[in-house]
Each structure stands twice: as structure tokens, then as C-alpha cells.
Amino acid sequence: MELVGAERPAHLADADTSLLSSVVACDVEDPAAAVEALRALDATFVGGLAFRDLCVEPLAAVGEALGFPCVSPLTARTTRNKDLCREQLRQAALPQPASRLVNGREEALEFLGKTAPGPWIVKPRDGMGSADVDLVRSPDALDAALAGRPAGVPFLVEEFVSGPEYSADGVVLGGRPVIVALAQKSLGPRFVETGHRIPADMSATQSQDVHEQVETALLAVGLTHGLFHVEFWLTEDGVVLGEIHARPGGAFIPTMAEYVRPGLELYGMYVDDALGAEPVPLPVLSRSAGMRHIIVEPPGRLVSVSGWEDAVSAQEVIAARLSVKPGDEITPVCWSADRHGFVVVEGASGADVDARLDQIQDRIVFEVTPTGQPTGSGDA
Structure with a gap:
């Protein structure tokens, strides 16, 4: 079996393709272009995954054209359009705003x-x-x-739905959803996500309700293959589902899911299912992991960064990246692409993970010259 990747040419310049057997450069956000490029390969496909929302409908078109099981065009359209998804969930008798x-x-x-x-x-x-x-x-x-x-x-x-936000991530095995992680979410201005932690703080009753509603929802929208990421709130009246994504969660959630369940191979579970193999038991959740996005404030010109290398060299750090450097303009964070980096850690408990992320964040100092002030008068 070979693993084939497909991506837009501009995104391949800095991509790590070492785990792929081959890479197809094409416009993966255009269904017709993706179908044409992948149809030209001399290969028999057994499955396929999309990793960005804009690739979900093109993947459905490729699966339909090449004849392998994946998200269907109807399911892709439903999950990509929030109004259609909400209507499907209402018809399934699930609470919706x-x-x-x-x-x-x-x-x-x-x-x-x-x-x-x-x-x-x-x-x-x-x-x-x-x-x-x-x-x-x-x-x-x-x-x-x-x-x-x-x-x-x-x-x-x-x-508007009031309540803390969470997500459920997992994989469909034999046509049935299997949740592997419930993540707790933190938000910043304009509802931009600033962090995630697994496991989420919730009661056994709440967790059971989430499992039941997510399974009902995914079957209602017809998601019968692949990985999923479902967002939800815990309100005073119970669980309310938000968006459903026919793709893995971002923000290192699949990676963290494997850390909290030692022995889990999330993509291995998907491959086994695509090949028709018997599913392996889900490893027990025994640890915690979390990530935090770096947001530099205030807006202005970044003068200096100190403490970064030392802070992210700790043994518990799984991954870290800083996407800004001295001299860059710091703009307000209005959506996810505006964030300035991330740190991912693992630990024995949720409290342990939160403390480690706090310690790392406290050790990193950004000096910024706010907009309208002369260079050199910045605030840390």
C-alpha cells in the first residue's frame, strides 16, 4: 500500500512529504482539477481523507469519480454549508439554535x-x-x-448559544462513529480559538450525552467514512451541537488524541477500516495533552522575542512553532490565520497540562512597538 498526497503547488514549497510515496501538485480546492490530476495516476485507491474544509467537496468528487469510499458529495455539501447541516440535525430531533x-x-x-x-x-x-x-x-x-x-x-x-465550547474527534469504523477524544476549547476575541485540551472537563452523564448526539448527528448527515471533528456547547439545558466537519480536527487534536491514549494510531484505525480489517480495541485514555496558540499583543511592530527557545525545549513539549519574527507587523487577531504560533504539551492530568502551558507562556516575552509609537518605545 502506498500513501499519495495532493496539494496546491504553492503549499508544497515548505511541506514535509517524507512520509508520502508520491505527491500530486494540483488545485486540491477545485473538484474538477483534483479529479483530473488523481485520475491520471496508475493506482487503485481504497480511501481518501481531506485535511482542510475547502478540500472536503473536492475529495468527495474524487471518490465518486475514482470509485473509492469516502465522504459523499451530498454529505460534503451538507457539512460545508452550516444552514443545511443545522436543518439535518433538527430533522434528527437534536437541539439546535x-x-x-x-x-x-x-x-x-x-x-x-x-x-x-x-x-x-x-x-x-x-x-x-x-x-x-x-x-x-x-x-x-x-x-x-x-x-x-x-x-x-x-x-x-x-x-447565540451560551456555554463553554468543546469538540469531539474520531473515526468512522464499519459505518459507525467512534469518538477518540473530547477536547475542551478556549476562545479569544471574535470567537477565535486560542487553545484545546484533552480530556475535557465534563461529567460521565454529559460525556454519554455527547457520544449519543454525535453518533446520531453523523449518521443524520450521512458521514459513513473517514475522520470527523464535531463542535458543541454544554449549555444549562444540555448538549447543543455546532458545526460538523468531515475531516480531522486541526490544532494538533489527532496528535494529542494519540498521546492521551498510549498505543492509539488514529490514522491506522482509518486505514484498517478502508482495507476491511477488524478494528482493534480503543486504547484506554490515561494521560492529558493540550495546546495553546501564541497571540502577540498589542498590534504594532515586533521588536524582539526572548525566552522562546528555552521555553519550548522542555521535555513535555510535543510541538511548537513561532510564525513571527522581529521586524514583522503584528496585526489584530480576527480569524485563525492571524494567530502567531503554537505550543503543544503532554502531561499526567489536565491540571498538569494547564500549568505547563502557563509556565511556557510566562517565559516568553514579546516586545512590541504599538502602532503610532516610535520604534524603541514598545511594551512587553
Whole structure:
């Protein structure tokens, strides 16, 4: 068996392809281009995974054209469009916030009037990375949330769900979802994710409810192959599912899942299923792991960084990267691509992981010259 990768040419320049048998350079976000490029290979495919939201529908097209089991075109479309996904979950009798796909300001105001007193969320129907997500606390604030959105493009308005956020990650085996990790999420401004920890802090009853709802949801949207990442809230009234992704979770969640369950090979489980092999028992969860995104503040010009190499050289650090350097402009974090780096650690417990991440963060000092101030008068 060989592992074939496909990626856009611009993304391959810095990619580590050492684990791949071959790499196909093509526009993996274009279904027709992906089908054409992969169809040209002399290979019999047994499965396929997408690792970015924009690749889910192209993967479905490739699977359909080349005849191997993966996410279906209908499931890909449903999970990529939040309004379609919410409707499928409602039909499966799963709790969902009121929502509506609207074509402009008047339809949005009508929805706000029917669901008052709010607050509400305005966002793209197929967005990602918390881009263009706005909290609207009153109808008077709607115009500010709509400013800059493309004219003529429908968008989603829905009731705001209050409660801590989590995610469930796993793999479908024999057509049934198997959750391997429940992660606790932390958020920053504009709902941008700032960290994740496995396992999540929740009761056995809450965990059981999550497992039941996630399985029902994935079967409702027709996700019968591959890996999944499901976001949800724990509210005063119970579990409320958010977005469903037909791909592995980002932010090193699959890696952390393997650390907390020693012996787990998440992608190995997927490959075994694709080959028709009997599934192996899920290793016991016995440790903890967590990651934190680096966010440099305030906006301005980065003058210096100190303590980074020493902080991330600790034995418990699984992975770390700093994506800014002295001289770079630090911009406000408005979506996931704006974050400035990350650190991933493992530990014996959730408290241990949180303490280690705090210690690492405290040892890293960024000196920034805020916008509008002369160089050299920056704040750490």
C-alpha cells in the first residue's frame, strides 16, 4: 500500500512529504482539477481523507469519480454549508439554535424580530477559522456586523448559544462513529480559538450525552467514512451541537488524541477500516495533552522575542512553532490565520497540562512597538 498526497503547488514549497510515496501538485480546492490530476495516476485507491474544509467537496468528487469510499458529495455539501447541516440535525430531533439563511439586511432584521431579545450570531454559511463571525446584541448593531460583507452573497443569522465550547474527534469504523477524544476549547476575541485540551472537563452523564448526539448527528448527515471533528456547547439545558466537519480536527487534536491514549494510531484505525480489517480495541485514555496558540499583543511592530527557545525545549513539549519574527507587523487577531504560533504539551492530568502551558507562556516575552509609537518605545 502506498500513501499519495495532493496539494496546491504553492503549499508544497515548505511541506514535509517524507512520509508520502508520491505527491500530486494540483488545485486540491477545485473538484474538477483534483479529479483530473488523481485520475491520471496508475493506482487503485481504497480511501481518501481531506485535511482542510475547502478540500472536503473536492475529495468527495474524487471518490465518486475514482470509485473509492469516502465522504459523499451530498454529505460534503451538507457539512460545508452550516444552514443545511443545522436543518439535518433538527430533522434528527437534536437541539439546535434558531437560524436562517438570509439574502440581506431586511431578511436579517425580520429574523431578529422573530427571535428577540437576542443576542445573535452573523456569519458566512460556509466560512471557516472564525472568519467574519460577529456577535449582534441588538438590531441597532446589525449594520456594523454587515459592513464589508460581499453584496449579493447569502449569510447565516442564528441565535447565540451560551456555554463553554468543546469538540469531539474520531473515526468512522464499519459505518459507525467512534469518538477518540473530547477536547475542551478556549476562545479569544471574535470567537477565535486560542487553545484545546484533552480530556475535557465534563461529567460521565454529559460525556454519554455527547457520544449519543454525535453518533446520531453523523449518521443524520450521512458521514459513513473517514475522520470527523464535531463542535458543541454544554449549555444549562444540555448538549447543543455546532458545526460538523468531515475531516480531522486541526490544532494538533489527532496528535494529542494519540498521546492521551498510549498505543492509539488514529490514522491506522482509518486505514484498517478502508482495507476491511477488524478494528482493534480503543486504547484506554490515561494521560492529558493540550495546546495553546501564541497571540502577540498589542498590534504594532515586533521588536524582539526572548525566552522562546528555552521555553519550548522542555521535555513535555510535543510541538511548537513561532510564525513571527522581529521586524514583522503584528496585526489584530480576527480569524485563525492571524494567530502567531503554537505550543503543544503532554502531561499526567489536565491540571498538569494547564500549568505547563502557563509556565511556557510566562517565559516568553514579546516586545512590541504599538502602532503610532516610535520604534524603541514598545511594551512587553
